[in-house]
Structures are given as C-alpha cells and as structure tokens.
Amino acid sequence: MKNLELIFIPAPGAGHLISTLEFAVSLLNHDDRISITILAIKSPFPDTLHSLVNSMVSSHPRMTLINLPYVEPPPRELITSIEYFVTLYIDSYISHVQQAVGEILSDRSKPGGGSSSSVAGVVIDLFCVSMIDVAKEFGLPSYIYVTSNAGFLGLMLELPVRHDQIQREFRSSDPELLLPGFVKPVPLSTLPSALFDAEHGGYSTYVRIARGFREADGLIVNTFAELEPFDFGSLSNSRQTPLRVYNVGPVLSLKSLPTLAHPASDLVKWDEIWEWLDHQPSSSVVFLCFGSAGTFGEDQARQIATALERCRKSFLWSLRLRSSEKNDVGLEMVLPDGFLERTRGRGFVCGWAPQADILAHGAIGGFVSHCGWNSITESLWNGVPIATWPKYAEQQLNAYRMVKELGLSVELKLDYRDVAPQAVTADEIEAAINRLMDDDGGVRKKVETMRDLGRAAVKEGGSSFNSIGRFIEDLAG
Numbered sequence: 001m002k003n004l005e006l007i008f009i010p011a012p013g014a015g016h017l018i019s020t021l022e023f024a025v026s027l028l029n030h031d032d033r034i035s036i037t038i039l040a041i042k043s044p045f046p047d048t049l050h051s052l053v054n055s056m057v058s059s060h061p062r063m064t065l066i067n068l069p070y071v072e073p074p075p076r077e078l079i080t081s082i083e084y085f086v087t088l089y090i091d092s093y094i095s096h097v098q099q100a101v102g103e104i105l106s107d108r109s110k111p112g113g114g115s116s117s118s119v120a121g122v123v124i125d126l127f128c129v130s131m132i133d134v135a136k137e138f139g140l141p142s143y144i145y146v147t148s149n150a151g152f153l154g155l156m157l158e159l160p161v162r163h164d165q166i167q168r169e170f171r172s173s174d175p176e177l178l179l180p181g182f183v184k185p186v187p188l189s190t191l192p193s194a195l196f197d198a199e200h201g202g203y204s205t206y207v208r209i210a211r212g213f214r215e216a217d218g219l220i221v222n223t224f225a226e227l228e229p230f231d232f233g234s235l236s237n238s239r240q241t242p243l244r245v246y247n248v249g250p251v252l253s254l255k256s257l258p259t260l261a262h263p264a265s266d267l268v269k270w271d272e273i274w275e276w277l278d279h280q281p282s283s284s285v286v287f288l289c290f291g292s293a294g295t296f297g298e299d300q301a302r303q304i305a306t307a308l309e310r311c312r313k314s315f316l317w318s319l320r321l322r323s324s325e326k327n328d329v330g331l332e333m334v335l336p337d338g339f340l341e342r343t344r345g346r347g348f349v350c351g352w353a354p355q356a357d358i359l360a361h362g363a364i365g366g367f368v369s370h371c372g373w374n375s376i377t378e379s380l381w382n383g384v385p386i387a388t389w390p391k392y393a394e395q396q397l398n399a400y401r402m403v404k405e406l407g408l409s410v411e412l413k414l415d416y417r418d419v420a421p422q423a424v425t426a427d428e429i430e431a432a433i434n435r436l437m438d439d440d441g442g443v444r445k446k447v448e449t450m451r452d453l454g455r456a457a458v459k460e461g462g463s464s465f466n467s468i469g470r471f472i473e474d475l476a477g
C-alpha cells in the first residue's frame, strides 16, 4: 500500500477537538504509512487549547497543523441556538478550507517536490458537514468523525427520514421515537432540546447535519462493538449503497485536559487533594463533574452541598457557578453556612478538575456526571459507574441509553435540562449517590466488565483495532 495522507477538519471546542485529534493519533499509531494534516478552525470563544494542540501535533512527526486565518464569528445574538451558531461560523471557513485543500493537493502533485503520499480523504467533525461539498469539489471522499456514540448516530440517521415525512420540528405531544440501534422507543424528553426549536434554527441545523451523515462516504464513531453492537450496514447512504460505519472507540485522552482558566480553580491546592485521595480507601470517593460548560445556579449548588453533607460519603466536587463573580468572592458565600468547615477532611470543592486523572485514581468509586460522551468514555475506561445528571446537547439521550438500554449507569436524572426552573432536590441527589456508592444493583460489575472489553477493543486484534484497519483498507481502495 502506498502512503496515504488524510486531511482532518475538527470543530473547535474541547469535547470535539481533543477527541478528533486522539482519533488521528490512533490512526498514526495503527499504520506508519498514514500521515495527517489538520486544518484548524479558530475557536470563536477564548481559546485555551492552543498549546495543547500544538504539543500534540509536534509530538507526532507525521502530523502537520495548518492554522486557518481568523474569521469574525457571527453576532453573539445567534448563540440562542449553539448548534446554529457553530455551523454558521464553520460555514464561514469554506473558502479558507477550499484554498488550503487546493494548495495541499497541488503541492503533493508536484513532480519531485511535495511528498510521496497521496491525499486519500477528508475527515470532518459533524459540525463541518458543509465541508463534504468541498471534499467532493476536489474528488476526495469525506468521513464524519462522530465524537458521540452509536445511539446518537441512530438519532441522526432517523432525523431526515422523519423530516421528509413530517416536515417540522419535534413537539412534546409527538409519539415516542423508534431509533436504529435502540431496543425500545425513545421518550421525547430525552432528545436534544434543539430538536424542539424551530425559532432559532436549532432543528433545521440538526436536520442539515443529519443529511450530511448520509452524504458522507463513511461514519467513524467513538464507540466499540461490545458496548453498542448494532450493525448500521443494513441502512444505506444517499447513493443507495450500504452505510459504512467504523466503530473505533474508546477514543480518549488518558491525560487530563489542561486547567481551563477559571477563578475557582485557583482556590484549591491540587497537591493537597492528590495526597488526600492517596489516603482514601479504594472506590470510596464520589466525584462530581459536569463537563466543559457545566455550571450551576446558587440554589442548585446548595442542594448538592446538602446532599453531600447528608450522605456522609467522601467527595470531590468540581463546582462552577453560573455567575462567575461568585467564584471570586468565595464559595463560602454561596454554600450552606459552615459546609466547608463541617466537611473538611471528608471532601473537596474545586473548579476545573483534571478529570481523566481523577477517574483513573483507585479511590474514586462513583461519578456524578452530565453524561457528555467523553466523560462517559473516560468513566467506562476506568470502570467507574456513573449517576446520570444530563444538562445539554445529546446528554439526555446518552443518560437514557446508559441507564435504560445498557444498564451501565444509575439514574439520578434522565431528562433534566439546564433551563429547568426547579433545582434537583438534595433528597434526589442523596438517594442517587447512595445507590451509586452502596447498592447499584450490579451496575459496578457490568461497568468493570465493559472496562475490560473496551480496553481489549483497541488492542491488536480487538474489534475497534480491526475496524480502524478496515477504514485504512477502504481508504487505500
């Protein structure tokens, strides 16, 4: 096989960017005839990952980074639908991507110059579906790297089918939805909020992205066959040929993301926390962390604190308050009177947490999580069971799947949303933490089995390892 070069177009934003780069690294590790050029779209928000990306790229000799020029983001009023905002922003990069791909192809075709590899395709984030047409223009196949799971893929494959029949957004009175890859019909309360939003472009953006899933030449998913065994090959793409789906997970970063600048992060001493964790009994500490955008209002923070105090478990709680000023004045002002004093020695409250490292620590016995797919993947990798508390995006669907379909998590909430008017009560939180830590009905055992299956899937001969091999063979034609 000749050397093959892939052009990657990740979306900016921690959860998507790092996972996509980690997949790129697993391709490089799989086959030394692969090389990868990353076209980096600048983040429309303050960028804290720049140095991490640079260091990932510079530590892989067959990886090259091209930073695309700055483009003015759309007006912030459009953030009423984050999906719409992000795709609109990425669309504004089309001409830069055209230029960069054109230059790469002309460079590689120079006789005696360029390189010995041929460009075999473009791997894009799901928010970059507009780049499928750019790839076509240059006669290149395109592959979507799905940073989420096969359950989410089932939703995306069903959406255009439903839209062609019904032609409108979801309404709460609609019947439950039967999705490919799910055993039972899915309650509408667990679908992403954007699907109910016709007004701000959330629904139409989802349908547009979902159509891209059938337009692309293949779908690469961060899951593994033993976790989500559904065969999507029985469905077809827009060319009426069987969908090509490659399960390549678990793809994850084993090292924590760097601390995102956040005032609350400075309030704790991590040396002290690691030292404390090292002295806790195995699987005795509950860790609470809610993703890169997981903030809470003050009332909700107090309910969590009350639950932690009552359940008497050791805890490590990554808390970021919705109003950032409060993090500056000190958590004492917000948490119940004397909470930090009374729980001293039994728990810590911190801001941004080095989550991947924490989940790998043997003292952690349970994880109260917002159910972002990276967090679920990190948790499964370490055999730590989750109590589900979804907040935004596709997290409710992830929570439903983990609890109801896969039996791999304990239910705290399945359909909670960030905009919920009512706080989740201390009673509900306490009960879920107790179930998670004391009596999970066998969930821990199942999670430990899935940890072993996941680790085996990416080893030589494992299901995901073989799937990466198939992807490379298909690229080579």
Ligand code: UDP
Residues within 6 Å of the ligand: 014, 015, 016, 256, 257, 289, 290, 291, 292, 293, 318, 351, 352, 353, 354, 355, 356, 371, 372, 373, 374, 375, 376, 378
């Ligand atoms: N993360 C972290 N510390 C935090 C919050 C999040 O290291 O305090 C990391 C977490 O380990 C994961 C990523 O940020 O790798 C979050 O991705 P996920 O898909 O779970 O959720 P998102 O942030 O995209 O909602």
